Amino acid sequence: MELKICHLFPDVLNLYGDRGNVVCMQKRLGWRGIDVSVTGISIGQKLKASDYDLFFIGGGQDFEQEVLLEDLKGEKTREIKAAVNDGKTFLAICGGYQMLGSYYKTWDGQQCDFIGALDLYTVGHKDRMIGNYMFTCDELGGQTVVGFENHSGKTYLGSGLRPIGKVLSGYGNNGEDGMEGARFNNVFCTYSHGCLLPKNPVLADHILKTALAHKYGTAELAPLDDTIETNAHRYMENRLRK
Ligand code: GLN
Numbered sequence: 276m277e278l279k280i281c282h283l284f285p286d287v288l289n290l291y292g293d294r295g296n297v298v299c300m301q302k303r304l305g306w307r308g309i310d311v312s313v314t315g316i317s318i319g320q321k322l323k324a325s326d327y328d329l330f331f332i333g334g335g336q337d338f339e340q341e342v343l344l345e346d347l348k349g350e351k352t353r354e355i356k357a358a359v360n361d362g363k364t365f366l367a368i369c370g371g372y373q374m375l376g377s378y379y380k381t382w383d384g385q386q387c388d389f390i391g392a393l394d395l396y397t398v399g400h401k402d403r404m405i406g407n408y409m410f411t412c413d414e415l416g417g418q419t420v421v422g423f424e425n426h427s428g429k430t431y432l433g434s435g436l437r438p439i440g441k442v443l444s445g446y447g448n449n450g451e452d453g454m455e456g457a458r459f460n461n462v463f464c465t466y467s468h469g470c471l472l473p474k475n476p477v478l479a480d481h482i483l484k485t486a487l488a489h490k491y492g493t494a495e496l497a498p499l500d501d502t503i504e505t506n507a508h509r510y511m512e513n514r515l516r517k
Pocket of ligand 1: 336337369370373399425
């Protein structure tokens with residue numbers, strides 16, 4: 276078995292160590308003897324989405340998102356939309372999450388028309404939503420996910436999308452409706468930056484299984500010793516429950 280990971284804009288969208296999620300997926304596959312390759316595709320590089328099984332898009336500030344607008348026009352947008360509709364697996368974080376939606380209006384009034392692969396939009400506010408936070412993951416039986424958020428954008432989901440889960444502590448999508456993230460086909464979007472997957476190993480494996488099942492029909496992952504990862508998860512969970 277093999278998973279081919281495409282890391283979109285690795286040099287532009289990489290806030291708070293978002294790339295660590297790619298390293299985590301690589302390691303968790305490698306430890307199980309599953310082959311994995313990671314290809315970075317950035318500005319000016321051709322994207323042939325059918326070459327890959329799993330796409331990762333990290334976060335970026337408003338400036339970086341504006342820089343990408345020109346490159347996203349046309350072919351890259353078509354390829355990303357086709358991959359979403361074909362059921363390819365995506366993990367998109369914060370700015371990358373916003374970019375899969377239809378538009379982002381920054382807090383100072385810049386209109387960024389994005390990919391439009393998902394029925395969602397984002398409006399920036401002057402007050403940022405910052406801090407460690409926690410939410411449930413519906414499809415993991417309501418298990419908790421711990422993360423870190425830092426965004427000015429408030430994201431609103433259209434009727435065809437469901438959230439990843441409910442916010443238990445912090446802001447999530449917009450600080451208003453109690454929802455966090457977005458799910459559509461095999462796309463996972465979240466505001467949670469940095470070491471999301473290392474400290475949420477159950478979610479990491481769920482995403483990997485999604486990609487493997489789409490490619491091979493079934494996916495079983497051998498258990499790993501996640502003592503350290505689970506301790507990190509529990510520590511943050513306890514801190515955020517107080
Ligand atoms: N620029 C976006 C915002 O502030 C995304 C920020 C991020 O990716 N951390 O909402």
